[in-house]
Amino acid sequence: xxxxxxxxxxxxxxxxxxxxxxxxxxxxxxxxxxxxxxxxxxxxxxxxxxxxxxxxxxxxxxxxxxxxxxxxxxxxxxxxxxxxxxxxx
Amino acid sequence: xxxxxxxxxxxxxxxxxxxxxxxxxxxxxxxxxxxxxxxxxxxxxxxxxxxxxxxxxxxxxxxxxxxxxxxxxxxxxxxxxxxxxxxxxxxxxxxxxxxxxxxxxxxxxxxxxxxxxxxxxxxxxxxxxxxxxxxxxxxxxxxxxxxxxxxxxxxxxxxxxxxxxxxxxxxxxxxxxxxxxxxxxxxxxxxxxxxxxxxxxxxxxxxxxxxxxxxxxxxxxxxxxxxxxxxxxxxxxxxxxxxxxxxxxxxxxxxxxxxxxxxxxxxxxxxxxxxxxxxxxxxxxxxxxxxxxxxxxxxxxxxxxxxxxxxxxxxxxxxxxxxxxxxxxxxxxxxxxxxxxxxxxxxxxxxxxxxxxxxxxxxxxxxxxxxxxxxxxxxxxxxxxxxxxxxxxxxxxxxxxxxxxxxxxxxxxxxxxxxxxxxxxxxxxxxx
Numbered sequence: 001x002x003x004x005x006x007x008x009x010x011x012x013x014x015x016x017x018x019x020x021x022x023x024x025x026x027x028x029x030x031x032x033x034x035x036x037x038x039x040x041x042x043x044x045x046x047x048x049x050x051x052x053x054x055x056x057x058x059x060x061x062x063x064x065x066x067x068x069x070x071x072x073x074x075x076x077x078x079x080x081x082x083x084x085x086x087x088x089x
Numbered sequence: 090x091x092x093x094x095x096x097x098x099x100x101x102x103x104x105x106x107x108x109x110x111x112x113x114x115x116x117x118x119x120x121x122x123x124x125x126x127x128x129x130x131x132x133x134x135x136x137x138x139x140x141x142x143x144x145x146x147x148x149x150x151x152x153x154x155x156x157x158x159x160x161x162x163x164x165x166x167x168x169x170x171x172x173x174x175x176x177x178x179x180x181x182x183x184x185x186x187x188x189x190x191x192x193x194x195x196x197x198x199x200x201x202x203x204x205x206x207x208x209x210x211x212x213x214x215x216x217x218x219x220x221x222x223x224x225x226x227x228x229x230x231x232x233x234x235x236x237x238x239x240x241x242x243x244x245x246x247x248x249x250x251x252x253x254x255x256x257x258x259x260x261x262x263x264x265x266x267x268x269x270x271x272x273x274x275x276x277x278x279x280x281x282x283x284x285x286x287x288x289x290x291x292x293x294x295x296x297x298x299x300x301x302x303x304x305x306x307x308x309x310x311x312x313x314x315x316x317x318x319x320x321x322x323x324x325x326x327x328x329x330x331x332x333x334x335x336x337x338x339x340x341x342x343x344x345x346x347x348x349x350x351x352x353x354x355x356x357x358x359x360x361x362x363x364x365x366x367x368x369x370x371x372x373x374x375x376x377x378x379x380x381x382x383x384x385x386x387x388x389x390x391x392x393x394x395x396x397x398x399x400x401x402x403x404x405x406x407x408x409x410x411x412x413x414x415x416x417x418x419x420x421x422x423x424x425x426x427x428x429x430x431x432x433x434x435x436x437x438x439x440x441x442x443x444x445x446x447x448x449x450x451x452x453x454x455x456x457x458x459x460x461x462x463x464x465x466x467x468x469x470x471x472x473x474x475x476x477x478x479x480x481x482x483x484x485x486x487x488x489x490x491x492x493x494x495x496x497x498x499x500x501x502x503x504x505x506x507x508x509x510x511x512x513x514x515x516x517x518x519x520x521x
Contacts, residue, residue, distance in 0.1 A: 032339060034335070034339060037339045038335040038341065040341075041369070042341075042343075059368060059370075060132060061370055062253065063332055067333075067335070067336045077219050081217040084131075086130070087197055088366045089200070
């Protein structure tokens with residue numbers, strides 16, 4: 001099963017603004033960009049030379065903040081009423 | 090809500106927070122229970138095992154009314170290589186009789202029920218509300234700033250049960266940021282299957298459930314574990330690996346999950362099931378050494394926020410409940426003496442030290458380091474053990490003497506006698 005199909009199953013209420021703010025200059029000098037692999041929703045990806053943060057798919061686990069090589073993700077919870085809502089959990 | 094005062098503020102309606110709010114409300118306290126999700130459980134994920142104890146201290150025989158999925162009647166451990174497995178299975182009639190030992194639950198169903206109990210007792214549940222920071226006065230915690238407009242609220246004591254990410258505790262400097270080797274990132278799927286199929290496939294009677302822990306191949310040499318738990322009409326299937334290992338190996342947890350689901354022993358159990366939910370969560374794995382200061386003036390930290398997880402025994406929600414209960418008990422004592430400063434709240438740490446929570450975590454204080462340094466326990470040994478069993482079972486007219494000689498040789502090529510001896514000593518030290 002592809003990740004996109006799994007994410008499609010979830011109920012998201014995305015806020016207008018991102019709750020995930022990495023310092024892009026750190027991302028640019030990051031040797032291996034592990035968040036692009038370990039993020040369970042593949043929120044972080046590079047399109048050519050541009051970092052795309054698909055915060056609307058975020059599962060709010062906190063891995064990107066903890067696992068960042070530079071500790072550079074300004075990570076918040078989405079505002080009340082926004083983000084993912086699990087039906088089973 | 091602005092400027093409102095309460096007897097206590099509890100942040101987070103998971104097991105730790107709800108337990109605390111429930112007990113304080115029962116004592117007649119005006120308690121506000123803040124929850125950032127649309128409803129309790131909306132943001133909460135766990136593998137799925139809830140132990141009877143200490144939940145039943147709060148609500149006796151809770152399983153008669155709570156939305157539990159199945160009681161655990163057997164426990165299995167599977168040691169997997171890429172295409173085989175050595176399966177250990179413990180069954181007992183005792184596990185199938187009341188009072189049960191453990192249950193599978195789904196948090197988005199269980200947590201609303203539990204929070205409802207706290208509300209019935211008089212707690213004020215406020216959902217869709219993010220606690221943003223602790224309000225301090227002269228170095229003392231006096232309240233919480235919420236994300237609502239004019240959302241400052243005040244109380245002489247705040248119980249932080251905000252989960253593993255512990256935003257408030259970190260901001261206030263009460264807890265350091267977690268390091269990547271102190272947490273596992275777990276992903277999980279809920280896979281729907283008819284009850285009858287589950288019971289046939291897992292050899293269960295109606296209402297019975299099984300918990301399988303998967304060691305070895307599913308984590309591809311990383312420190313971690315897989316699991317399969319049976320719910321009423323679904324399976325909870327997941328895999329958790331240390332975040333540092335995932336980062337260093339450039340692995341995707343989603344790929345590990347798909348790999349595990351296609352393992353020949355696992356695939357058969359999931360056949361025909363439909364994935365209905367995918368989730369992810371961090372699990373505290375740092376053990377004793379990662380536990381922060383548990384209290385300060387006007388505040389206590391409980392559950393995952395305090396990193397209270399016994400990873401060896403796969404226990405978390407029971408530690409969360411116990412810590413919530415003890416935080417409430419400490420708050421009651423503090424009110425009696427009219428002092429919510431650290432001097433009195435230190436009693437919370439003392440309670441935890443006397444209970445299984447810190448006694449167990451202290452006992453296994455070397456275990457997390459042990460796994461980090463001896464990761465071959467989860468990769469090389471499963472491969473060697475399954476290979477040895479295969480060699481013994483495979484009948485091909487080779488004389489046994491020759492067979493055992495070649496097995497011994499293969500074994501020692503991978504791990505020297507010295508290495509084996511040192512492993513034995515280290516495991517004794519970590520668990521003894």
